[in-house]
Amino acid sequence: MPWGVTSMAQSEGSPVIELSQVSYGYDGRALLNDLSLTLSPGSFHFLTGPSGAGKTTLLKLCYLELAPTQGRVTAFGKPADQLGRDGIAQVRRRVGVVHQDCGFLDHLPLIENLTLPLAASGQDTAEFAEDLRALLAWVGLEQRATALPPELSGGERQRAALARALILSPDVILADEPTGNVDWEMSLRLLSLLVELNKMGKAVLIATHDLNLIRQAKSQVAARVLRLRGGQLDVAGADL
Amino acid sequence: MTRLRQLASLLKGDPSADRIVPPTGFTAQLTVFTAAAMAFLGVFALALSLATARLADRWGQALAQSSTIRISAPADQRQAQTDAVLRILSETPGVASSRALSDAEQRALLAPWFGPELPVETLPIPQLVEVIEEGRGYDAEGLRLRLQAEAPGAVVDDHTRWRRPLIRAAERLNLLALGALTLIVLTMAAMITLAASTALAANRQVMTVLRLVGARDIFIARAFVRRFTLRASMGAAIGTALAVLFIALMPRADAAGGFLTDLAFSGAGWLLPLLIVPLAAFIAFWATRHAALRALKEIP
Known part of the structure; x- marks a missing residue:
């Protein structure tokens, strides 16, 4: 994980x-x-x-x-x-970074924004499906996985940014x-x-x-x- | 082989990398249209190049293997000099055959200028002797000297003065066609670079975010490169197919046909346009890769 x-x-x-x-x-x-x-x-x-x-x-x-x-x-x-x-x-x-503006790609759903570091490091995101669900639950966003960033509240964006910062441990x-x-x-x-x-x-x-x-x-x-x-x-x- | 593997991996693609870059309708259409138009023109330039090469070859061979002897002599000496010329030619190495043109043939040659009713036999028209050469041809200077002694009214025309400008013209046309092909390739590269640069500028934020989450430049570039390579290939395939169809439907060369009706491929030559699609893909690959890596250098 x-x-x-x-x-x-x-x-x-x-x-x-x-x-x-x-x-x-x-x-x-x-x-x-x-x-x-x-x-x-x-x-x-x-x-x-x-x-x-x-x-x-x-x-x-x-x-x-x-x-x-x-x-x-x-x-x-x-x-x-x-x-x-x-x-x-x-x-x-x-280095996991939580940017002030979160730095999401607005055309990708939250789950794909979270897995950007995995994709960028050449890892198969499908292999981490279970871990992703656990991570989303940990930051309280399991129901928002398919939402686009503009649809998220400020708090949700901040938590999502933290989740993305942690994805590569x-x-x-x-x-x-x-x-x-x-x-x-x-x-x-x-x-x-x-x-x-x-x-x-x-x-x-x-x-x-x-x-x-x-x-x-x-x-x-x-x-x-x-x-x-x-x-x-x-x-x-x-x-x- | 490494490059081939890169290209194969590129074409196979990475769905996650593909989705990272948002679709850009305008640059997509521009790339497909440019590649199609350039491939269409490229096929024609290729056909023109091959046609002019064939033309130069044909003119060169046809004129190089034949020559004419013109006998301008008083009427009472004309037959004697013609016989002397034919005898000399039969003894000359490099001459395969020779024959005196009949009145009907001479009339046919003059018909385009004087009409079919020309009374050749009543006019002081020189007698023409057609000479067909073999091997490396005959020694023109030696033949001239011998004719001067035995048939003073005979003049050798080895077609050099006709052949040279014709071959030169055909060679220049060939050069022009190759130049056009080169320009088409360069224009395609420039247009795809332009379209890729526009897409890259529009997606600067995407590239910045990817760099910050640890993406290497090559990963980011690949997302753009694959997209543009596939678009250029698709456009080139459409343009090539249309151009080949147009050329196939053009009237074939015949006896009365000239250079234009010969603007086609022959035999295995029909496979040559197929090279335009991978060439377009290659151009798009390098143009986009170069543009992407250059744009990425501006992002920390």
Whole structure:
């Protein structure tokens, strides 16, 4: 079962994603400045900060959609700038991403959107029919398998995005404002899903400005809260 | 062999990859129409090329194996000089046969210009002797010198001055046909690249999502390549079938037929248009693959 197995390809404690003295800017404006971040197996991080601080940019650097203007990104022990396009594709199969806009293909029913990573990695989706049903039930979408993405509510889309991020049993989960479009009850449900995955050994990094969600999470898991401000990362303390 | 395996796997297809790209009616129709039109023109260019090659060959052979001796002599010496010429020709190596044209034959040759009622026997028209050559032909310069001595009114016309421009014209027509065929192939590649680029631009979001979920470039490109290859093959098959039908229905060459009525295939030549369908598929495969991989490089 692809999503249910804890894949611990890395040795215990060895970082899955590592940003070393990374800077990023565009149009002459520095957005991130000389920051470092290490995501180890089983770690749980929140990334917070004001709008426009660069949270999404930092996540994009982690899943190699962007390349830093300075510094080095290492994914599963390999420098990102030496991976090549096929190497980047391989890394992305080990990184589950919940995008802010979910990133669905509107002409495909939900079930086919969920199996995109399987199809893209050359696996026969028919072999995973049972697992898919279990995954849909786990995120509470078993009745919506044939619905098209535009027919889904905000909460359903977020849960579906989480399900797709997990389909290849990734080693790390990056979520960009996963509770941005859902009510509090749904936010708690999504959070509990992520906590459950973290307990399976997966590294989790959630970008959010929802401080209530962070407080709620800290009661369930040993989460580290990072604050992005002025292009720098610092560890948030009791002022949350 | 690797390429062949790639092509075979491409044609077999991957249903999941096929469904990922939404259907695009406009580019689909454009590709089918372009391939059909280009294949139709391609078959005609191929037929033209073969016809001009045959024509050049025929003209070359027909004129190279024959020549004419014209005897312009006073009436009282004409028969004697004709006999002398025929005797010399019978002794000349490279001459298979020779004969003096009768009045009726000479009248027939002049009829298109002067009408059938021309009184050849009353006019001072030169006597013509037809010479059929064999092997590598005769030594024209040696024959001229000998005729000059024994039949001073005889002039050898080995058809070189006619043959060269005719063969050159036929060869240029052949070159033109091959040029047209090349242009058709290039135009087809350009049109399919254009249609593929339009489809790729319209599906940039699809490509972006696929890259982000870990798809390799070749997987994404394949979804587009297969679609365009099949469309181009279908269009080319339709265009080829129509063109072959048109050519088959054209009137056949006969004695009065000229170059145009010979615009057809002969024998195994009818199989040549069948090559246009795999050629179109090959062009579509490479044009789309190139366009897709280039477009994907812009997506991280």
